[in-house]
Amino acid sequence: MIEIKNLRAGYGRPDAFIPAVDDISLTIGDNEIIGIAGESGSGKSTLLRTIYGDFTGGLKLRDGSVTGHFKDPETGRPLVCESSTFQKLWWDVISYVPQGSMSVLNPIMKIEKQVTDGLPAREKRGSRQELRSRLASFLAGFGLPETVLDSYPHQLSGGMRQRVLVAIAAFVNPQLILADEPTTALDVVVQKRILLMLVEIQRRLKNTLVLVSHDLGVHYQITDRIAIAYKGKIVEVGPTDEVFSNPQHDYTKALIAALPRIGQPRQETARGAVGVIV
C-alpha cells in the first residue's frame, strides 16, 4: 500500500533546515491498522503529514520517497504515485482525521454543506436528497442522528464532532485513512467509542489505517502493528502484541515500563518520585 524509503523531512529553508523525520523506511500493508507511537517531538505528525502529502506550513520532503500503491476508484486499475501528488487523492482515496475537530470544521457552515462540498464528483451524481439520505444512513450506522447534518459545529459536543469527522473521513470508502491523535483531549468513554468506530470502519472497508498517538494504551487496544518513533527515526516496528510483550529497543522498553499498572502501589510512582511523605 505505502512504501516509505529513506525518508527525510523537516521544516524551513535549505540553509536553516529543522529535520523532523530522519531516514525512515517503512512498509505499510493493505488491510492493516498500524500505529505510530513516541514522545512529543519525535516526528510522528510530520511523518503522517508527509505520508498524506500535505506539504504546507514549511514542511519539505528532503530525501527519500513515499510511494502509494492504490486502485483507481473509478476503474479499479492500479494507481501508483508519489506523495507529492497525493493531494489529488484527498477525500477520495486518502482521508485524514485530524486532532482538533473545532479547528478543522468551518464554524459558520452546517455539517451537511461541509461534507458535500468536499466530496468527489462521483459521489454527487444523484440528487441532493439522495446524497443526504445516504449520508444520514451512514451516520446512523455510527449512532449519529440525521440532525447532525443541520447543525453548526458549535452545536455538537466535542466527542460528537470528532465522531462526525471520523464518519466523514470514511464516507467515500477511502483506501487509506490517516488519523493524527484522533482521541486526544477526549474523556475515556468517548475515546473508546471513537477507537471502536475506527476499528469497525477498517474491518468493514478492509483498508489501511495509520494511527498516530502518544498514548500507548490506544495502540494496544486497536493496532495490528506498531512503529516506535524516537528522535525522528523509527527505532522498532512489529506486531503490537510482540512489541508490548518483548520490546527490543531501550526506548520502547522505557515507554512500556512507564505505563501505570493496576495493583502497583501508588506511592512507588508519582508520590515517590516527588518525595511526598504519605
Ligand SMILES: Nc1ncnc2c1ncn2[C@@H]1O[C@H](COP(=O)(O)OP(=O)(O)OP(=O)(O)O)[C@@H](O)[C@H]1O
Ligand atoms: N511547522 C513547524 N515548523 C518548524 N518545526 C516544526 C514544525 N512542526 C513541527 N516541528 C518540529 O519538528 C519536530 C517533530 O515534530 P512533530 O510535530 O512531527 O512531532 P510529534 O511526535 O508529532 O509531536 P507531538 O506529539 O507533540 O505532536 C519537532 O522538533 C518540532 O518542533
